[in-house]
Amino acid sequence: MRSQWKNYRRKKRNRDSMKFTQIKSTAVPLPMEDIDTDQIIPARFLKSTSREGFGENLFRDWRYHTENTQNPDFILNNENFSGSILVAGKNFGCGSSREHAAWAIKDYGFDVVISSFFADIFKNNALNNQLLPLTVSPYVLDQIFNAIEENTQTSFEINLEEQTLKWQNSSDIITFEIDPFKKHCIINGMDTIDFLISKRDAIKTFENEHVVY
Amino acid sequence: MTKTLFDKIWERHVVENIDDKQVILYIDQHYIHEVTSPQAFDGLRKRKVKLFNKARTLATADHNVPTKDQHLPIKDPLSRKQVEMLSTNCREFEVELFGLNDPNQGIVHVIGPEQGKTRPGMTIVCGDSHTSTHGAFGCIAFGIGTSEVEQVLASQCVIQSKPKQMRINVEGELSPGVTAKDIILYIIAKLGVGGATGHFVEYAGETIESLSMEARMTICNMSIEMGARGGLIAPDKHTLAYVKSKFPNENWEESEKYYNSLFTDDDARFDVEYNFMAKDIAPMITYGTNPGMGIKIDGTVPTKEKLSSASSMQALEYMGLVHEQKIIDLPIDYVFIGSCTNSRIEDLRQVAKYVQGKKIASNVKAIVVPGSHKVSEQAKEEGLDLILENAGFELRGPGCSACLGMNEDKIPSGKYCVSTSNRNFEGRQGPGARTLLASPLTAAACALNGKITDVRKEIETV
Ligand code: SF4
Numbered sequence: 001m002r003s004q005w006k007n008y009r010r011k012k013r014n015r016d017s018m019k020f021t022q023i024k025s026t027a028v029p030l031p032m033e034d035i036d037t038d039q040i041i042p043a044r045f046l047k048s049t050s051r052e053g054f055g056e057n058l059f060r061d062w063r064y065h066t067e068n069t070q071n072p073d074f075i076l077n078n079e080n081f082s083g084s085i086l087v088a089g090k091n092f093g094c095g096s097s098r099e100h101a102a103w104a105i106k107d108y109g110f111d112v113v114i115s116s117f118f119a120d121i122f123k124n125n126a127l128n129n130q131l132l133p134l135t136v137s138p139y140v141l142d143q144i145f146n147a148i149e150e151n152t153q154t155s156f157e158i159n160l161e162e163q164t165l166k167w168q169n170s171s172d173i174i175t176f177e178i179d180p181f182k183k184h185c186i187i188n189g190m191d192t193i194d195f196l197i198s199k200r201d202a203i204k205t206f207e208n209e210h211v212v213y
Numbered sequence: 214m215t216k217t218l219f220d221k222i223w224e225r226h227v228v229e230n231i232d233d234k235q236v237i238l239y240i241d242q243h244y245i246h247e248v249t250s251p252q253a254f255d256g257l258r259k260r261k262v263k264l265f266n267k268a269r270t271l272a273t274a275d276h277n278v279p280t281k282d283q284h285l286p287i288k289d290p291l292s293r294k295q296v297e298m299l300s301t302n303c304r305e306f307e308v309e310l311f312g313l314n315d316p317n318q319g320i321v322h323v324i325g326p327e328q329g330k331t332r333p334g335m336t337i338v339c340g341d342s343h344t345s346t347h348g349a350f351g352c353i354a355f356g357i358g359t360s361e362v363e364q365v366l367a368s369q370c371v372i373q374s375k376p377k378q379m380r381i382n383v384e385g386e387l388s389p390g391v392t393a394k395d396i397i398l399y400i401i402a403k404l405g406v407g408g409a410t411g412h413f414v415e416y417a418g419e420t421i422e423s424l425s426m427e428a429r430m431t432i433c434n435m436s437i438e439m440g441a442r443g444g445l446i447a448p449d450k451h452t453l454a455y456v457k458s459k460f461p462n463e464n465w466e467e468s469e470k471y472y473n474s475l476f477t478d479d480d481a482r483f484d485v486e487y488n489f490m491a492k493d494i495a496p497m498i499t500y501g502t503n504p505g506m507g508i509k510i511d512g513t514v515p516t517k518e519k520l521s522s523a524s525s526m527q528a529l530e531y532m533g534l535v536h537e538q539k540i541i542d543l544p545i546d547y548v549f550i551g552s553c554t555n556s557r558i559e560d561l562r563q564v565a566k567y568v569q570g571k572k573i574a575s576n577v578k579a580i581v582v583p584g585s586h587k588v589s590e591q592a593k594e595e596g597l598d599l600i601l602e603n604a605g606f607e608l609r610g611p612g613c614s615a616c617l618g619m620n621e622d623k624i625p626s627g628k629y630c631v632s633t634s635n636r637n638f639e640g641r642q643g644p645g646a647r648t649l650l651a652s653p654l655t656a657a658a659c660a661l662n663g664k665i666t667d668v669r670k671e672i673e674t675v
Contacts, residue, residue, distance in 0.1 A: 031523065032523060032524045032527070033522055033523075033524045034406050034407065034503050034505075034524055036503065036636075036638045038617075038636070038638040038639070038640060038641050039638065039639060039640075042640055042644075043276075043617045043618060043619050043641070044618065044619060046248050046276075046619065047248075047277070047289075047291035047292060047294070047295050047619070048291075049251035049252065049255070049294065049295060049298050050251075050252065050255070051252050051359075061639065061640050061644060066626065066644055066645060089524065090407065091406060091407035091410065091440065094406055094407065094410075094440060094503075095342065095437075095636060095638060096341075096342050096617075096636075097249070097340060097341055097342040097356035097357060097358055098248075098249065098358075099249065099252075099340075099358035099359040099360060100359075102358070117407060117410065118410075119407070119410060119440055120376070120410060120411060120440070120442050121342060121355075121356055121357065121358060121442075124357075124358060124361065124373075125358035125359075125360065125361075128358060128360035128361065129360065179232060179234045179235055179374060180232045180233075180234075181231045181232045181234070181235045181372070182235070192360065192364060192372055193256065193260070193360065193363050193364050193367055193368075194260070195372075196237070196364050196367060196368035196370055196372070197260065197262060197367050197368060199228075199229070199237060199368065199370075200265070200367075200368055202228065202229060203228055203237070203239070203265070203368055203369060203370055206228045206239060207239065207266070207369065210225075210226075210239060211467075211471075212241045212269075212332075212335065213332065213333075213334060213467065213468035213471040213472065
């Protein structure tokens with residue numbers, strides 16, 4: 001069974017190696033719109049009680065036929081496409097709040113998802129896992145898809161510090177938005193839970209004065 | 214400064230601003246279930262921190278539980294492990310748990326209100342996107358991911374940015390056979406699955422005000438299906454009556470003062486506002502693989518010009534349907550009445566009343582899965598169980614069931630299922646399953662006729 005996953009580029013990483021400021025990579029295009037988290041990782045694979053291993057079943061029902069044979073038409077099974085950037089159609093990550101979707105994408109080996117529009121919960125989940133949801137305009141998204149179509153080996157460069165994106169054979173430098181705190185967390189590999197734990201005293205004080213009716 | 218209902222609740226819960234977008238938001242009520250919590254509890258253990266406030270946390274097992282023979286050990290070893298792990302975690306961290314076979318167990322969004330835990334003006338989260346359900350009580354309630362579940366366990370807070378705000382007004386009287394489910398399917402079809410992304414939605418207008426609490430929960434429940442962070446409805450006398458009925462002996466005076474302040478000021482501004490008329494809403498059905506792909510039950514699948522993207526072509530192929538096809542009279546195989554959208558006592562009453570003395574078609578397998586043990590009991594008390602069983606429905610034990618097919622309740626590949634749940638995504642009810650979302654009333658009519666049926670016609674002939 002395992003040998004079937006020949007394109008499966010799972011990377012084992014620790015938290016420290018997950019932080020990043022710059023990425024240079026080719027990209028995998030998935031121009032479908034409204035990709036929901038049930039497609040990213042179907043519910044029947046949510047039974048694990050750890051965060052690891054979800055990459056194996058990323059886009060499971062698109063990657064494999066029902067009889068478990070690989071679907072050669074699906075982009076992740078196409079050897080011409082690789083890299084740590086996934087480019088997807090608008091409204092990526094809608095539906096269920098399962099963070100398993102972000103874990104699966106990260107575990108498979110992607111560090112960035114580019115789309116013109118992300119569902120809110122997915123965006124938060126991605127950011128909490130050092131997976132960068134990078135929003136571009138619909139026009140830029142089209143340009144990116146075209147660039148990859150013309151040359152599957154087009155290299156993209158993302159600079160998180162500067163909040164810029166550019167790619168080979170294009171003189172444009174695209175800037176993107178990210179909340180300063182979230183940027184800080186990714187660049188420094190900072191954990192939001194540790195951050196909140198450091199605020200526990202202030203929260204206790206708030207709680208003591210807060211009435212819940 | 215004029216404020217929206219949302220502003221009033223939000224501002225009361227901000228502990229601290231982190232930057233100009235992100236805040237630390239205090240959470241009044243945290244609900245937990247077995248699927249999205251194990252990794253969060255594990256995180257607490259690794260960090261060696263205790264639960265911040267166990268009184269504000271409540272857990273139940275719902276997604277994985279079998280709906281048949283619930284007293285026996287769960288057959289699937291992975292499901293069993295997840296449910297057992299929830300028990301272990303709740304014991305270790307002293308969280309109140311309504312586990313399998315507990316008389317209070319049920320779908321997390323059904324039991325919260327049922328237990329009187331969900332109250333107006335609260336902030337509520339759960340590692341589940343349909344947490345928006347609780348907004349029916351005038352709460353800021355939204356779904357979170359597992360890292361955020363861990364945030365709340367560790368600090369009773371989440372880090373959030375304030376969403377934009379949208380108001381959707383529905384005015385006028387609903388036609389016979391049209392229910393809350395049709396209202397929300399209609400709105401989602403109009404706005405699209407990403408139509409409210411980045412926004413919190415307030416539902417208002419006389420149609421909304423006329424709805425029962427159950428019906429309001431159905432509407433708020435599906436807010437997420439148009440991308441909204443959540444939906445809410447200002448509390449009124451219906452809300453107060455429901456909440457007070459859970460604890461009739463409590464002194465409500467102070468609370469009522471607060472509840473009565475929970476409304477949007479007259480000239481408060483929304484980022485976006487939509488107006489709909491109840492008379493334009495018909496019984497709805499979906500034909501595609503997202504909840505926005507819905508039409509009036511007697512309508513046709515949109516034309517090629519309207520539906521030409523790769524995603525929608527794939528959706529039609531998956532559903533075995535074609536452009537401009539009528540959905541009415543399409544033969545169906547299954548009917549599922551359940552899920553956190555439509556599994557409350559009112560839904561069961563409506564279905565039972567309609568099917569009383571009738572029989573479902575021989576080509577259909579129909580199951581009714583109550584939202585909780587309490588709903589189950591109530592149904593039995595009212596004799597609904599017999600009515601449903603005599604009509605040929607199979608009444609199951611409570612849980613999420615065929616809504617997401619994590620337990621054995623799956624729809625076989627290629628089969629059509631009219632479902633009262635909230636998602637018709639590819640494979641949602643099992644690999645290859647073809648889901649058509651509809652109201653409980655429409656689902657019941659389809660079950661009786663074995664095909665897609667316009668319930669309005671049936672009511673006329675009664
Ligand atoms: S019933 Fe369905 S939508 Fe509701 S909580 Fe369960 S799985 Fe989620």
